[in-house]
Amino acid sequence: MLVVVNPEDADTLVRLLLQADFRVTKIKTVGGFLREGNLTLLIGAEDGQVPRILELVEQNCRRRVRQVQPLPPPVEGIDVFIPMPVEVEVGGATVFVLPVEGVYRF
Amino acid sequence: MLVVVNPEDADTLVRLLLQADFRVTKIKTVGGFLREGNLTLLIGAEDGQVPRILELVEQNCRRRVRQVQPLPPPVEGIDVFIPMPVEVEVGGATVFVLPVEGVYRF
Amino acid sequence: MLVVVNPEDADTLVRLLLQADFRVTKIKTVGGFLREGNLTLLIGAEDGQVPRILELVEQNCRRRVRQVQPLPPPVEGIDVFIPMPVEVEVGGATVFVLPVEGVYRF
């Protein structure tokens, strides 16, 4: 399971996941669009534990609206890029549940 | 989908993916062999969108040949390591398309 | 395949994987519980190569016991957190074998 979260929500979520006896690995990532740091959590869990994890994510990663000025792209002369302030929804979380063929612990 | 790209190709590829309305998360990674920084893109997409993403990767990640001097391994006394300059192909991209059991947005 | 390893074991393991002609991408990660840096290796391999990789992981990532003082959580006033020194097993490795629908090289 990979969970992309807003850095402000990450500490609380990780703490609650650990208290619920889940294991978590944190990956520092960067959002493609806003180019801001966010966090991707790798959580290996049994199928039956997924609903509980989703519940914790839902309760702790509130979505909120923010005004941003997208950075101009690094390549000059791209006409299609309109540098208007846009409202984007941030916070929130995106969860990818990936099937696992095998887990091994050494 | 995980796409390992050369850092020189990453900016252009990410910009074009965003313009095509894909979502991208950037992970700073390091190549095992050359020990140079590269970038791994996490792209969550529908099955039907994969061909378009592969097309953008193919068009923007040219493969080219480079002479390199592999670093000696950090452990002394390994005879098998022959520090000859080797020609390696870099640039290019390696794409892993991973099945996803579920995607949740909060 | 994603392999979460202890940083002390990582260099040796990566070297041996490369010598066995495997490809490896290194991701700097942080353990959720101990909040210490560890390493997650992304290794794309054929099904038939998985046993050999697991063997190299098993031989090079010994598990050992360590006394640690878990850090207090960043949010005040959480009664359930008992800051007693705990013995945790570290080192070792956790391996997730993920099915892959397709691999593309450009």
Ligand SMILES: Nc1ncnc2c1ncn2[C@@H]1O[C@@H]2COP(=O)(O)O[C@H]3[C@@H](O)[C@H](n4cnc5c(N)ncnc54)O[C@@H]3COP(=O)(O)O[C@H]2[C@H]1O
């Ligand atoms: N091509 C595009 N055109 C217009 N608007 C765009 C866009 N790409 C992203 N946005 C908007 O900007 C917000 C931040 O995106 P960013 O890429 O920085 O940061 C993203 C990205 O790092 C990750 N993410 C979301 N969906 C993803 C996916 N399908 N694949 C990979 N990463 C994803 O989660 C973060 C938050 O995403 P969220 O959807 O909540 O919020 C997104 C979305 O509302």
Ligand SMILES: Nc1ncnc2c1ncn2[C@@H]1O[C@@H]2COP(=O)(O)O[C@H]3[C@@H](O)[C@H](n4cnc5c(N)ncnc54)O[C@@H]3COP(=O)(O)O[C@H]2[C@H]1O
């Ligand atoms: N054990 C080995 N013996 C001899 N030559 C080796 C080798 N491992 C890698 N090389 C060569 O060195 C280039 C750079 O590898 P590096 O590991 O730094 O950086 C790699 C690695 O980070 C990633 N990558 C490629 N295939 C991968 C796989 N199957 N699993 C995980 N990561 C992979 O993509 C980057 C570029 O790979 P690419 O194939 O274009 O180019 C590779 C390849 O031509």
Ligand SMILES: Nc1ncnc2c1ncn2[C@@H]1O[C@@H]2COP(=O)(O)O[C@H]3[C@@H](O)[C@H](n4cnc5c(N)ncnc54)O[C@@H]3COP(=O)(O)O[C@H]2[C@H]1O
């Ligand atoms: N299912 C999974 N999903 C994602 N990542 C996983 C994982 N299982 C292990 N990992 C990763 O591997 C590291 C070592 O885990 P290990 O189980 O050997 O050793 C662990 C374990 O013995 C213990 N531990 C971890 N979480 C715990 C929890 N919620 N309650 C009690 N002990 C915990 O502390 C050690 C260090 O944990 P830390 O989180 O710093 O670092 C973890 C984490 O980064």
